[in-house]
Amino acid sequence: MKQVTYSEVKGSSTKFYALLALLGAFVLSALACAFYMEHSGHHVTGMTNQIVWGMPHVFAIFLIVAASGALNVASIGTVFGKTIYKPLGRFSGLLAVALLVGGLIVLVLDLGRPDRLIVAMTSYNFKSIFAWNIFLYVGFIVVVAAYLWVQMERRMNHYAKTAGLVAFVWRLILTTGTGSIFGFIVAREVYDSAVMAPLFIAMSFSFGLAAYILVLLAAYRGSDREIGDVVIRKLGRLLGVFIAAVLFFTAVQHLANLYASEHTAVERFILVDGGVYTALFWIGQILVGSLIPMYLVFRPVPEDSQASNRGVILASTLVIIGGFAQVYVIVIGGQAFPLNLFPGMEVSSSFHDGMISAYSPTLPEIGLGLGGIAVAGLIVLIGIKLLRFLPVSLANAAIDPHHKLTIDKP
Amino acid sequence: MSRKTKDRKLTKTDGFDPARRSFLGAMATAAGVTLAPGVILYGITKSSPANARALDSAASSDVRWGMLIDLNRCDNGCDDCVSACAKENGLRGFGRPETDAQWIRKVDIKNPDTGYSKSLPVMCQHCEEPPCVDVCPTGASFKRADGIVLVDKHTCIGCRYCMMACPYKARSFVHEVLEDQKSYAPRGKGTVESCTLCVHRIDADQQPACVEACSDTGGGAMLFGDLNDPGSEIATRVAKYASQQIRADLGLNPGIRYRNL
Numbered sequence: 001m002k003q004v005t006y007s008e009v010k011g012s013s014t015k016f017y018a019l020l021a022l023l024g025a026f027v028l029s030a031l032a033c034a035f036y037m038e039h040s041g042h043h044v045t046g047m048t049n050q051i052v053w054g055m056p057h058v059f060a061i062f063l064i065v066a067a068s069g070a071l072n073v074a075s076i077g078t079v080f081g082k083t084i085y086k087p088l089g090r091f092s093g094l095l096a097v098a099l100l101v102g103g104l105i106v107l108v109l110d111l112g113r114p115d116r117l118i119v120a121m122t123s124y125n126f127k128s129i130f131a132w133n134i135f136l137y138v139g140f141i142v143v144v145a146a147y148l149w150v151q152m153e154r155r156m157n158h159y160a161k162t163a164g165l166v167a168f169v170w171r172l173i174l175t176t177g178t179g180s181i182f183g184f185i186v187a188r189e190v191y192d193s194a195v196m197a198p199l200f201i202a203m204s205f206s207f208g209l210a211a212y213i214l215v216l217l218a219a220y221r222g223s224d225r226e227i228g229d230v231v232i233r234k235l236g237r238l239l240g241v242f243i244a245a246v247l248f249f250t251a252v253q254h255l256a257n258l259y260a261s262e263h264t265a266v267e268r269f270i271l272v273d274g275g276v277y278t279a280l281f282w283i284g285q286i287l288v289g290s291l292i293p294m295y296l297v298f299r300p301v302p303e304d305s306q307a308s309n310r311g312v313i314l315a316s317t318l319v320i321i322g323g324f325a326q327v328y329v330i331v332i333g334g335q336a337f338p339l340n341l342f343p344g345m346e347v348s349s350s351f352h353d354g355m356i357s358a359y360s361p362t363l364p365e366i367g368l369g370l371g372g373i374a375v376a377g378l379i380v381l382i383g384i385k386l387l388r389f390l391p392v393s394l395a396n397a398a399i400d401p402h403h404k405l406t407i408d409k410p
Numbered sequence: 411m412s413r414k415t416k417d418r419k420l421t422k423t424d425g426f427d428p429a430r431r432s433f434l435g436a437m438a439t440a441a442g443v444t445l446a447p448g449v450i451l452y453g454i455t456k457s458s459p460a461n462a463r464a465l466d467s468a469a470s471s472d473v474r475w476g477m478l479i480d481l482n483r484c485d486n487g488c489d490d491c492v493s494a495c496a497k498e499n500g501l502r503g504f505g506r507p508e509t510d511a512q513w514i515r516k517v518d519i520k521n522p523d524t525g526y527s528k529s530l531p532v533m534c535q536h537c538e539e540p541p542c543v544d545v546c547p548t549g550a551s552f553k554r555a556d557g558i559v560l561v562d563k564h565t566c567i568g569c570r571y572c573m574m575a576c577p578y579k580a581r582s583f584v585h586e587v588l589e590d591q592k593s594y595a596p597r598g599k600g601t602v603e604s605c606t607l608c609v610h611r612i613d614a615d616q617q618p619a620c621v622e623a624c625s626d627t628g629g630g631a632m633l634f635g636d637l638n639d640p641g642s643e644i645a646t647r648v649a650k651y652a653s654q655q656i657r658a659d660l661g662l663n664p665g666i667r668y669r670n671l
Contacts (some may be wrong), residue, residue: 038600040586040587041584041585041586041587041599041600042509042583042585042600043504043506043509043585043586047583047585048508048509048585049508049509049510049511049512049573049581049582049583049585050508052570052573052574052583053570053574111567111568111569111600112566112567112568112569112570112583112584112599112600112601112602113566113567113568113600113601114567116565116566116567116568117567119548119565119567120547120548120567123548123549123550123565124547124548124549125543125546125547125548125549127543127544127545128544128545128546128547128571129545130545130546130547130569130571131547131548134547181571184545185541185545185574185575186541186575186577186660187541187574187575187576187577187660188574335574339577339578339579341517341532341577341578341579341656341657342517342519342656344521344523345519345520345521345522346519346520346521346522347517347518347519347520348517348518349515349516349517349518349532350507350512350515350516351512351515351517351579352507352508353515353517353532353579357508
């Protein structure tokens with residue numbers, strides 16, 4: 001039996017502080033962007049009365065969806081009892097909270113009145129899925145913090161499975177809530193569908209794991225710790241399964257819409273003649289974000305373990321790029337297509353009725369979004385320096401699945 | 411018994427305490443200063459038109475304000491309702507049509523198969539089941555008991571979810587710093603707004619500005635009234651003639667109805 005030893009990273013190198021400073025600079029510039037947007041009003045952004053949610057929402061939704069997915073690695077270890085995943089659990093919890101906080105900060109700073117956050121925290125309309133989400137997000141942080149504690153405090157280890165189960169159920173509900181933000185919009189035919197919730201859950205599995213793989217590898221390389229190709233390949237294969245799940249729900253989403261002739265116009269827009277949205281869908285999401293990474297993780301394993309690792313790293317990167325493309329098409333593409341006030345009629349007005357709306361993201365919006373990623377990075381960086389999130393080694397010998405490996409009982 | 415006499419009596423029986431007396435005096439002054447404006451306001455409301463809603467009484471759910479717009483009397487080129495709304499509510503454009511607010515707009519529709527075309531005003535449809543109210547996280551979007559859908563500018567956080575949810579594209583987000591607003595139609599950068607049905611005028615027993623302009627200088631296409639009052643002209647007309655709601659299939663039961671759509 002092997003026991004996993006965790007330790008803080010030293011975090012005293014120039015590299016560490018340079019990264020800290022870089023992320024800090026991104027956070028500061030995001031704050032400047034947010035201040036500029038709030039001070040001048042949103043007319044300085046690409047957002048309009050037609051495209052009311054812009055690039056900040058793309059970043060925020062991506063981060064929030066990825067957050068709940070990043071927790072899956074921990075769930076697989078504690079809830080589903082896969083020993084090889086157990087050493088990865090703590091870091092999974094940390095990354096989940098970090099991504100969620102990053103996403104929420106972007107969401108809040110993009111509000112028209114971010115200064116009224118206190119109103120959002122004290123005045124609730126319980127029929128609103130947004131209001132539920134406020135509870136789901138805050139609750140997620142609390143639940144994952146508790147989950148981390150029972151994993152990290154040896155005397156509490158026997159509660160890990162229960163806490164893991166609660167966290168797993170909570171994250172499923174959370175992503176259902178995020179998907180339902182769109183699924184509950186009866187007015188817009190692209191969104192109004194129950195499939196949005198499971199689609200978002202599948203997206204979270206995929207984006208979250210891709211983010212996890214990349215951040216884990218970066219942390220191990222940065223701290224000169226060993227990580228073997230067994231764990232990387234295993235995570236890569238799992239990523240392939242999750243990508244397939246996203247493809248499945250994406251197919252269901254579009255096929256169901258295509259079947260109803262009232263929805264063919266909007267499907268035609270996304271799938272055939274929507275310009276940038278069509279390109280992002282087929283090239284971004286399907287080719288770059290799904291098919292190529294699936295090939296990379298499922299191809300016959302190369303002899304050279306380094307080549308195998310590089311394949312998984314590339315696949316994860318492509319999944320993130322494809323994921324952004326997918327969220328962009330859902331959020332922006334869905335709004336660009338006009339509302340159908342008068343079915344069967346050609347419509348025009350001074351308020352852009354009946355027109356495909358144009359949107360081009362501006363620098364402040366992108367700066368704010370990148371700030372959310374930087375916040376997540378800072379939390380991870382500070383977290384692994386202060387607490388024992390990372391196993392000292394993830395080398396093949398240390399995590400060999402043939403050994404009965406436990407962290408619960410030494 | 412006047413207060414003075416009462417005080418004098420108390421002085422006689424209880425002995426004189428100047429500190430207590432001045433304290434009571436201060437309290438009385440404070441109470442007077444606090445209450446007086448209310449009393450005056452009460453007086454003003456009492457003297458306002460008979461059908462106006464008193465400021466201290468809540469809107470009544472016995473009333474369902476609505477509008478019937480007869481498109482046969484709505485001219486293609488006329489936008490008197492739009493300019494009257496802008497004037498009444500202090501809406502000014504910044505020359506940026508994509509972000510400028512529009513509370514009411516003229517929409518031109520054309521049937522591509524038959525060539526039939528029409529122009530109609532579209533504003534907040536004041537739904538009985540408003541999706542904007544359902545999705546608003548803070549409850550800033552709300553429906554008054556008399557059916558008017560409004561935004562509480564003090565609790566709107568500017569999340570724009572209501573704009574995503576509104577099937578009528580009726581809402582605008584304030585993208586700019588605003589100045590010189592009308593006191594009765596407060597607006598604010600970073601919040602969402604839409605047609606209030608000129609709630610300030612309705613509460614003073616007047617017609618919405620668009621309806622007034624339409625009857626004064628336009629085609630007299632817009633009829634405003636209480637849909638719940640069987641004796642009202644609007645209720646009589648919707649009972650007698652066919653009228654339509656935009657996207658009636660959504661089941662939201664808008665208070666704005668159209669004839670000859």
